[in-house]
Amino acid sequence: MLPLTLPRASLCAAATAVLAVCSPAQAQTTHELLQELRLMQSELRAVRAELDALKRQQTLAATSAAGSTVATQKAHQTPGASTEQAAPSAVTPWAAAPALAAAEAPSSVSLFGYGELTMSRPRGNTAGAVATARRGVLGFAYRFNERTRMAAELEIENAVVSASDQGEVAFEQLYIEHDIHDRLSAKVGLFLLPVGYMNETHEPTRYFGVHRNLVETAIIPSTWRELGVGLRGTRESGLRWDAGVVTGFDLTKWSSAGSSETQASPLAAIHQEGQQAKAATLATYGALNYDGMPGLNVGGSLYNGGAGQKQPDIASPSASVTLAELHVRWQSGQWDLSALTAQGRFHDVSAFNATAPGIANPVPNLFRGWYGQAAYRLWQQGDYSLVPFVRYEQLNTALGYAGVPVGLAPSIAPDTRVWTVGASYYLHPQVVLKIDSQRYLSQSALDKLNLGVGFHF
Template identity: 50%
Template sequence: MKKSFLAKAVLATLISGTFAAPVYAGEAELLQKIEKLAAELEAIKAELVATRKKTEVVEQKQDVMISNAAKAQAALPAAPIAPIAPIAPLASAQTNDGNNEGLHKSVQQTVVSSYGEINYTRPREASNQAQTDVARAVIGITHRFSEKTKMVAEFEWEHAVTSKDDNGESEVEQLYVEHEIKPGLSAKAGLFLIPVGFINTSHEPTAYYGVQRNFVETAIIPSTWREAGFGLSGSHDNGLSWDIGLTTGFDLTKWDANSGDGRESPLRAVHQEGQQAKSRDLSLHAAANWRGVPGLLMGGSIFSGKVGHATTDFAANDARVTLWDLHARYNPGKLDLTALYARGTISNTDALNLSFAGQPNPVPSAFAGWYLQGAYQLWKNEDYSLTPFLRYEQFNTAKSYATMPLGLGVATGPDEKVTTIGVSFKIGEGVVLKTDYQKFKQDSSRDRYNLGAGYSF
């Protein structure tokens, strides 16, 4: 095999890796990506060796056949046999220009990935409520049909046991195909994560600080939020990358004003997750990130769509959900600084909330939150690293409501303020042990100690 082809295979693998997952400023994420690229390169090398052996066997058989034909022709001079044309090499091994591009385009490979976490929580004032939870276990499969086309699937189990009598869930977290149209531009279709904030698209336990995911990116942005539809992604040499898409959205008819789910996370209470999702009203999203300075990431996103789906006798068919965020991360080396602000609105809910009069949790018209986080890699050697961190966040899932008649309104919720201090101890880049303490300003009974263990590969 020509060295030039191997170089092209390596380059194609690096390019395809760029579209397989977003690039993050953190060292851990970059090293994980390099390891995956190395595995893909080894698969390509193995394919090249196997194909070379097949080609050598064909060539040997060809030589034998030509030799036998020549002998037969010499033995029968009265009825000469036309010379046998050489057998063409394997179509997948070489094209007309002889540079093995055919093989390069036919390479297929399957990569299995996984992540999971087990957490322990102990409330400071109620130790009898301490609990341990197998929070999640995820198996991922990525199959590359060619250098330009791949399939991505992730299957998740939450809280260890799934049945009608248990709190566990089993779900398809992602299931989509992606095709590179040209270098720097790709398209995908299926069920995929919406590119908003940091954690929604990078939620492995090795990728974030703290035993639990932060509140802003779970209560305001409903991690892990995915929709079914179509998307385009692009990247440019100046460090700019972008995403746009047309997908399913939320279903406001699922809102239960007697339940506390909406107070915990308004959008999680009405998400569809690709489960026979109502699609009369579709949604649009767009996101952009800039990485033009080493260690710096700045970006934002917006998602918007109607959520009534022309439902018969529903009082809010014109309601619209809009969620946007701004975020920045600076990770030049040992220091890691992060900031994020997210705000969501649900419009045209007046008539719907009037039908909920007397119930504790009508639909909010606005919800928002933000956080600041700092971490510093205090110590690292070949096998381990120790990184303490501090995070302050403020969020409100019921920041405002649409105007209601006097005496029928519901009071807005207070801004909850949470301070989290903790440390992450990494074993290599694939395993992390975490501990932290969380202090709640509004409700001190929620103060708690957390321990956790997670992995990702």
């Protein structure tokens, strides 16, 4: 077999690039996977240029040698055994492909996903305990070339989906992304908005607590995705920015008869999720994050868009929504500290509220919340680790009502204040067992003990 004469540095770069794509342990979230692909591009281009030159000289000899190598491997392989090259996932088994073809490019297909199973028992109410396969998500990505790729995530909630069940199946993401150049990319399709910490990164191994925190569920409607076009840019200083135009919310979904959904999360109740989304008035978003110091992230985002969608059958066709948030996270040594504050406001909803005097849940003027969280890696040995944490949250989903006659407006409820104390025990960085206790101040009937298991791949 003729030896390839690539420089050692180029071979190392090629091996690193191939392993980064082929190793299942590296396929994590959609965002992280695409970031890794972008970082590999410059190295792959240089390596491929050298391979093209060598291929013209060595194609016949390399192909012949590869056939001999495959025959030798098959002759010595134990039945039922697998080799390192014949790894799981969608990559082509290297042991059955010409060596040169394997070296030219890694697989274009990647699989990833996550799952979480939970059980919650209300304080003092054993009969109210509920266990569920909360979420199962299968994601896949395909790389068309060095600059263009697609990604999708299919999610099933609560295990079973039918007309009589509480399950749901939905595309959480479905989009095309293209690198305009090395530090600027564009995406089009159904994608998660870069708002807060959990909306884009919400695998159960990546947040503390059995359930997602209340602020990034009730105020920021996790997981919040829209149809549209987005841009993402990065700078060497550690600055990352996002901007885009997307579909907005639909106020015609608001129930005036009283709804626990609207009270639990005003925006989740009118989220369109890319399903026949009304698009008479679109929305814009922008986000800025700074990661220039090791362990530190500081950022924020702003969203503004239509909710009335110019619909003739509602009294506020020009209604709109604004949502702003700020966040900070510091990871140093064994510590992981974070905080986030978010505030949303409905505009031009007075006429909508005035059309139904005495309605049980008018559209609120304002909704807001914040949390602070501290976690500490108490013990670690190999892949195992134990991380206790504590979190305090304070939020209110309805602060004031415009257009409701005096005396008919619902009373403003006090803020919901919650302490959550628990721990995550990692069997592996991608597999976690969780336990926590939630104590609702002034609402003890909501107190509960939660257990969970989560994973991602």
